Amino acid sequence: MPGDPDESAGAPAPPLVVGLDAGGTRTRAVLAAAVDGRVLGEGAAGPGNALTVPLPQLTAHLAEALARAVPETARGRVAAVAGGFAGATGAAEDEPGHLNARAALHDALRRIGVPDCPVAVGSDIEAAFASAPGTPADGLALVAGTGAVATRIAGRRCTATVDGDGWLLGDDGSGFWIGRRAVRAALRMADGRGPATVLAEAVGRTLGLLAEVLPDGASGWSRAGREGYRMHLLPVVMAEPPIRLARLAPLVAGAAREKDAVARAILDEAADRLTDTVRALQPRTGERVVATGGLLGPEGPLTAGLTDRLRPLGLTLDWVADGCAGAVALARFACGDGG
Amino acid sequence: MPGDPDESAGAPAPPLVVGLDAGGTRTRAVLAAAVDGRVLGEGAAGPGNALTVPLPQLTAHLAEALARAVPETARGRVAAVAGGFAGATGAAEDEPGHLNARAALHDALRRIGVPDCPVAVGSDIEAAFASAPGTPADGLALVAGTGAVATRIAGRRCTATVDGDGWLLGDDGSGFWIGRRAVRAALRMADGRGPATVLAEAVGRTLGLLAEVLPDGASGWSRAGREGYRMHLLPVVMAEPPIRLARLAPLVAGAAREKDAVARAILDEAADRLTDTVRALQPRTGERVVATGGLLGPEGPLTAGLTDRLRPLGLTLDWVADGCAGAVALARFACGDGG
Numbered sequence: 001m002p003g004d005p006d007e008s009a010g011a012p013a014p015p016l017v018v019g020l021d022a023g024g025t026r027t028r029a030v031l032a033a034a035v036d037g038r039v040l041g042e043g044a045a046g047p048g049n050a051l052t053v054p055l056p057q058l059t060a061h062l063a064e065a066l067a068r069a070v071p072e073t074a075r076g077r078v079a080a081v082a083g084g085f086a087g088a089t090g091a092a093e094d095e096p097g098h099l100n101a102r103a104a105l106h107d108a109l110r111r112i113g114v115p116d117c118p119v120a121v122g123s124d125i126e127a128a129f130a131s132a133p134g135t136p137a138d139g140l141a142l143v144a145g146t147g148a149v150a151t152r153i154a155g156r157r158c159t160a161t162v163d164g165d166g167w168l169l170g171d172d173g174s175g176f177w178i179g180r181r182a183v184r185a186a187l188r189m190a191d192g193r194g195p196a197t198v199l200a201e202a203v204g205r206t207l208g209l210l211a212e213v214l215p216d217g218a219s220g221w222s223r224a225g226r227e228g229y230r231m232h233l234l235p236v237v238m239a240e241p242p243i244r245l246a247r248l249a250p251l252v253a254g255a256a257r258e259k260d261a262v263a264r265a266i267l268d269e270a271a272d273r274l275t276d277t278v279r280a281l282q283p284r285t286g287e288r289v290v291a292t293g294g295l296l297g298p299e300g301p302l303t304a305g306l307t308d309r310l311r312p313l314g315l316t317l318d319w320v321a322d323g324c325a326g327a328v329a330l331a332r333f334a335c336g337d338g339g
Numbered sequence: 340m341p342g343d344p345d346e347s348a349g350a351p352a353p354p355l356v357v358g359l360d361a362g363g364t365r366t367r368a369v370l371a372a373a374v375d376g377r378v379l380g381e382g383a384a385g386p387g388n389a390l391t392v393p394l395p396q397l398t399a400h401l402a403e404a405l406a407r408a409v410p411e412t413a414r415g416r417v418a419a420v421a422g423g424f425a426g427a428t429g430a431a432e433d434e435p436g437h438l439n440a441r442a443a444l445h446d447a448l449r450r451i452g453v454p455d456c457p458v459a460v461g462s463d464i465e466a467a468f469a470s471a472p473g474t475p476a477d478g479l480a481l482v483a484g485t486g487a488v489a490t491r492i493a494g495r496r497c498t499a500t501v502d503g504d505g506w507l508l509g510d511d512g513s514g515f516w517i518g519r520r521a522v523r524a525a526l527r528m529a530d531g532r533g534p535a536t537v538l539a540e541a542v543g544r545t546l547g548l549l550a551e552v553l554p555d556g557a558s559g560w561s562r563a564g565r566e567g568y569r570m571h572l573l574p575v576v577m578a579e580p581p582i583r584l585a586r587l588a589p590l591v592a593g594a595a596r597e598k599d600a601v602a603r604a605i606l607d608e609a610a611d612r613l614t615d616t617v618r619a620l621q622p623r624t625g626e627r628v629v630a631t632g633g634l635l636g637p638e639g640p641l642t643a644g645l646t647d648r649l650r651p652l653g654l655t656l657d658w659v660a661d662g663c664a665g666a667v668a669l670a671r672f673a674c675g676d677g678g
Contacts, residue, residue: 160530162530162532180507184509191619192619192620193502230500234504238505
């Protein structure tokens, strides 16, 4: 383990903090020195969404990630813990997401033998925002991964939320939204409502359709072939959880790079939707926008498009990979060593 | 029973036919005289979608509807049966929907004691199309109810299908589509992305939200009220099957009658989408369009809008309530008495 927290045996043992980033697919824990935030350990476990993961599993995943990040001999020195949880998105602390996260985190800490200490619970978006350089307290946060949501942050707390309404009702411009558009574009090409696109072949291949029902690139099928494609595609998509459509988003990015007009239009509209989402927070010129999620990363398919659209509003994007650094910073604030 | 099929005891018993309309929510059977199609009995039972209702239940629902429509003493006189099934939409007769429908119908007839006779199985859309005056053989059929699909009919069989891709991927302009738009409009008003609309209050009331989180008509909420509305609405919608959103479509129709601009825009776009769906079938001027489904009925919210949009294409709408009359007509064809 890098920088073993026991290295200073003999000297008075310095206090430690733990930051948790509990997302929809993974829970990550980071152990750090309270005094300077130096990272001393890391651990990961299963999903940590405080609204959708049942409490026993949520507690188990937190305990597992914590136990991996914090060596047994160091647990007595943990002076504060902060967690950013997906599903704990509202401003009120008595909401189900917050209550579940707090209950599960206290239980998990007790289970692995961390003594009572300050525990701060917030949303994964607050943690991501706090991960930006300088640990900012105020500005806008934008998440564009499988889902999409923007929030206004004031005093390190979300004070307003736009979208984040989930795959059925919103998350406009998200990975799910893009993936769903890809399948729609394929079906619309197949039944004649939409123009030709290489997405039909790419979507069909990714969903495991037999070669005999795939179109030949963007050039299309016979009438019978079109019908066969549709009749094979629909049951495959409907048999899996809708959110799995998000895995098709990279196909759109790939097709757009090959200058497929339909794919480009999908990405353009996704960037428009995310811009609308940010704009609804009534940003002021020069405000910080901290982005996270794969669509907006250094190689993200929407990074350039969104940057172009936010520039006229006087806004620039900072991207962070996750909320771990911010959760550590918030834990350091919680034990009084953060600022 | 009106026109009891046993009324002619003494005279040679005239042959009978049965038409079935097996839809997603209900299965209906109609007993009729083979010679002139005069209706002699009716029965209904549970859902009859040949793809989504498991075979044992499908068989049971068919047997129940048939037993109610055909008195025991008349069963030996049934000379032909035709059924239009939701889920048996493809042109090929070896698809799962067709195969299930045929297997279940044969089993149900055997179970209630109908002797071997010609049995014709097709889609509910073919039956609806055949329900139009004159039992047409060729033209276009458009269904706009909970779902939305258009087909080209040639020789009383579907030869091409546009949309009907289900709630997740398509059914553009359907009741589900309109209901989902209603909730989206409410959420977009709540988070500032969209304009004020009376739909926010109407949707909230219908979904059972407490009065304290509802807006006051179209005039809106405080910031905290907006957030509360959203946080209460999302779990309620996500806890029910997505297709249930279709029940909100009448709220949009009501709000549009009250001149709510957002509701009107939703209905306009729905009519546009259905027009695109019909247009993809490459209609010829003067072709018959037989419509079915609540959105396009005599009082339907899209009837006027779609009629206006189809007129420039040289198309007029005929509406039928269901496929029962068509199924009876197809059964009469099957026993050679239909034309």
